[in-house]
Amino acid sequence: METVSEKTGSVRGPFFEKKGVDRPCWSCKSEQVDLFNCISCKTIQEFLSDTNYFASLNQGYTLNIDLEQLEKQYYDLSRRFHPDYFQQRSKEEQEISLENTALLNKAYQTLKDPQKRASYLVRLVEGNDEPLKTQAPASLFEDIFEIQEAVEEMRFLDPSDESGRNNLKETLKIALEKMQQYQKDEREKLYGHFNEWDQLESGRQSQDFTDPQKSCLTQMKQILSHSGYLDRVIQDIKTALKF
Amino acid sequence: MPYVVGIDLGTTNSLVAYMDGKTPRAIPDENGQVALSSIVAFFQEGLSEAVLVGEAAKERLVTHPEETVYSVKRFMGKGQEDLEADLKHLPFVFAGKEKEGIQIQIGEKTYSPPEISAHILRALKARAEKFLKTTVTQAVITVPAYFNDSQRQATKDAGKLAGLEVLRILNEPTAASLAYGLQKEKEGIIAVYDLGGGTFDISILKIKNGIFQVLSTNGDTHLGGDDFDRKLVNLICDEILKTHDVDIQTFPEVLQKARLVSEKVKCGLSSEDSVEIVLTLPDQKTQYKRQITRTEFEGLIQGLIARTIDSCRQALSDAKLEPSDVKEVVLVGGSIRVPLIKERVGDLFQREPHSELNPDEVVALGAAVQAQILSGAITDMLLLDVTPLSLGIEIMGGVVSRLIQRNAPIPTTAKETYSTQVDGQRSVSIHVVQGERELVADCRSLAKFNLTGVEPMPAGMPRIEVTFLIDANGILNVTAKDLRSGKETTVEVTPTYGLSDEDAEKMISTSMENAKADLEKRQLIESKNEAETVLRHTEKALVQGASLLDDAERTNIENAISDLKNAMSSGTHRELREKLSALDQATQRFAADLMSQSVQEALQNKKLSDL
Known part of the structure; x- marks a missing residue:
């Protein structure tokens, strides 16, 4: 993929090329406009209104x-x-410079992080503006309930009860390890889906995403919603361990 | 081409710098001094009022303590309530009402901190004009990276009052990195540790091909060399009270003298192992004398230094880096002369900190570089900075919904859609807060505003989109729009002084008490909200999915619902969780049946071209 050429101001790449020039310059009305600058009056141009994070950084899906x-x-x-x-x-x-930069900053923040990147793709394909809903994995219901109990107990513990504290800490530490291991395994699965998605995407012929791609996304969505929930649980355990 | 100057408006000293060709230089006064003491003295001269700034004002600190203002930077953008702890240490008098900005009373008049800062800026402007032999109307002014929105606004106001167009409010450690980068032409990850007279910042940056990208920042806007002095002052006060039975805190002149003596002693201890403290008591005869060793002094300040090290750790963790990833540590600010700081910072990063640059000038020099970038004369360097504190909005139950996370690169925007809670509600009030805590009451309130003219509709129907924009100065703009009527209000975020807030630096809670209380309150609120949602969905599902249920299962679910409702009105967080979990168990099979019907719906018929 080529990047922006400094000298000519022209751009190439899947998005920058595809979108091409389909609007006149807002300032001088010239038709000679590339994606970022008017070729005749040199003024900055807005990102096209439908530019998503992938497109803004000239990334494929x-x-x-x-x-x-x-x-x-x-x-x-x-x-x-x-x-x-x-x-x-x-x-x-x-x-325009402010708005373009704000979009660019958010796009970079999102795409550089694998989980945020995947969540964003899911939401993009679903047409959903809201953050993904988090959900506890069913197989961990019992563990999570026990963790919440322990966190609670930790909070109301008599400060002089050293052995009680140590026991609870032990319980929480074991739980923390289990949660972290679970997260790690899930992340491996997620990356597995990344490869699967990319393979499907590289073979895509049609304008639309294919059914196998959609089902791949559904599976990723599940993992992401679980790991979002567990992030919070892990955070709570870490807070409680400091009590 | 007119000069755009760079100004370091410091707690103790202020400087102005310009670009001499490709080299930034600090501008000296007629005596060759580049540092201007940030002290403003007011007095009557005949019938008119006169103002002195700098060294001349410093002389009046002891003779006229009530009319001579120092360290005014500490009060920028603060409310009365922020200052309780400071008041007893300060010889000047505060006026103004509760819930309003601070006013400092001098004689019959009162002045706001920006007004006083403007005197310092005017003096620097005059110095630059004399030196450059041209008028100066535009400036870049630096602030601590950890300054919040109110403090940045106040600084911008001060510039305006001094007749300067403030092209940019620039973060001090970032400015320092520009000057450093220009001189060293090095690339990689650097940490800038900036401890000035009143504020502390740590910023982690990545320098690459002329891009200076801030990865994270942290700090404490109420921690600096002043606090080291204060530790010594407290020691002196206590000892004099004990041995001579005199409370020098009630003698402003003596207290001021004690502060100046402490400052000298602190500086002395940077090179000496032991220094003598001498102070004449209010009776003008008795002398208090004692020897103090560096070790003793370090004992007094080690807690303060530990706080800066905690901030460094947080900044590293926010940048997802280990101390060993940092290639160079740059020390900035007058207070880094204290040897213990070099030691502790070196311990943390496992390397000798870099201090070849003049720690007093480097911020002003960097501001001059940024001024040159903004005026278009430098095109190969670019700063990408971040916002130091998270921004959010108040939602149900006094909980903060975060829209922009701390350390997000700026400029940035965030949008969120809100709705009404009561049928027919015609206006929605929006409360903007800044801070890291979970509850609104523990964050700094930045502004409250109303979006009026919402079409009356059933609760939950209107859709109000709120947009936060943080510009390159780190200053926030908020707009809100009713998506159904298209009606928009723009809000200039003006500081809400003193809503029982703690200072920005206290907002990142490290204390256990806060963490415990926060967790408890948050969990209860969250569980209640969750219970409400679950109840609403379950009750709806019971109607829609009636055919999927047999009698026994239905009764089971209905019992669980009524248990949950009871727990909601009286229960603890724990009971709520139990009942929620019970309801969840009771509905599991039913929910699975319902779910399987709708799983793929959301993903169907989406075209790539719709994206």
């Missing part, structure tokens, strides 16, 4: 991402859009 390449893309685009470089320009240009 793949889940295994080359982080160095992503960072380079982020830096290159930051150099183009950042408000610091528009301080002496018109108010309109300053606003």
Whole structure:
């Protein structure tokens, strides 16, 4: 995948190429506009209104991402859009620079983290704006209930009850390990689905995502909703261990 | 081309710098001094009022303590309630009402902290104009990275009052990194440890190809060299009270003298093993004398230094880094001359901190570099900074819904859709808060505003979209829009002073008490909210899925529902969890049946082109 060419200001790559020029410059109305700049008056152009995080960083819909390449893309685009470089320009240009950079920043924050990246793809395909709902994995219901009990007990423990504290801490530590191991195993599964998704995506011929892709996403969604819930449980255990 | 200058508006000293070709330089006064004491003295001259800034004002600290303001940076953007602990140490008088910004009373008049800071800025502006032989109207002003929104706004206001267009509010450690990067031309991860007179910041940055990307920042806007002095002052006060039965806190001149003596002693102990403290008591005859060793002094301040090390650890963990990932540690600020700091910072990062740069000037120099970037003269360097504190909005039960996480790169936006809670509700009030705690009451309230003219509809029907925008100054703008009527209100976020808030630095709770209480309250609120949702869904499902149930199962579920309702009105968190879990068990089979019908629905018929 090619990145933005510094010299000509022209861009290539799946998104930047596909979207092409389909709107006139907001400032001089010239039709000679690439994705970021008007070729004739040089003013900055807004991201197209339907630009999603993958598109803003010129990434395909793949889940295994080359982080160095992503960072380079982020830096290159930051150099183009950042408000610091528009301080002496018109108010309109300053606003566009601000909005483009804000989108870029959020996109980078999301895509550089594997779990956020996968959640975002799920929501994108579902057309869902809300964060994914978290849910406790059924197989861990009992453990979670016990953890909540222990956290609770820890809170109301008589400060002088050293042995009680130690027992509870032991219980919580064991639970913590179990939760962390579970998370680790789930993450492995998730990465398995990443590979599966990418393979399906590279073979995709149609405009639409295929059924196998959708079912792959459903499985990832399940894992993500569990791991989101367990993150919170793990956080609570860690807090309680400090009591 | 007019100069855009860089200004370090410090607690103790302030500086102004400019770019001399490709080199940033601090601008000296006529005596060759670059540091201007951040002290403002007011006095009557005939019928008019006169103001002195800097060294001249410093001389009046002891002679006219009530009219001479120092360390005003500590009060920027603060409310009355923030200051309780400080009041007794300060010789000047605070005025103003509760829930309002601080006012400092000088004679008959009162001044806000930005007004006083503006005097310092005016002096620096005049110095720069004289030196550069041109008018200066634009500046970059630095603030501690950990300053909250109110404190940044106050600093911007001060610039405005001084006749400066503030092109950028820049974080101090980030500024330092620019000056460092320019000189060293090194790449990799660096940590900037910045301990000034009144504030502490730690920032972790990645430098690559001229990009200075802040990965995380942490700090304490109420911790600095002043606090080291105060430890010594307290020691002196206590000892004098014990041995001479005199409370020097009731003698402003003597107290001020004690502060100045303490400052000298602290500086002396950076190179000497032992220094003598001498102070003349209020009777003007008796002298208090005692020898203090460096070890003794270190005993007094080690708790403060430990707090800075905790902040460093948090910053590393937020950046997902280990101490060994940091390639270079840069020390900034006057207080880093205390040897114990170098030692402790070195221990943490396992390497000798870097201190070749002048720790007093480097922030101002970096501000000058940023000024040059903003004026378009430097195009190969770029700063990518972050917001130090999470931002959120109050939701049901006094819980914070976080919209922007701390350390998010700025500028950034976040959107969230809210609804009404009562049928026919016509306005929605939105409460914006900043901080890391779970409950609104424990975060800093930034603003409350109303979105009026909501179409009257049943509860939950309206859709109100709230957008937070943090600009490159780290300053917040909030807009809200009723998605059904399209009506929009824009909100200038003005500080809500003193809503029983703790300071920003206290907001990241480390104390167990807070953590315990937070957890308890949060869990109860969350469980109640969860129970409400579960009840609503279950009751709906009982109607919709009636055919999937037999009588026994239905009775079972209904009993569990009524148990849960009882627990909601009177129960503890624990009882609620039990009843929730029981209901969950009772409905498991039923839920699974319902679910299997709808699993794939959401994913169907989505086209790539719709994305």
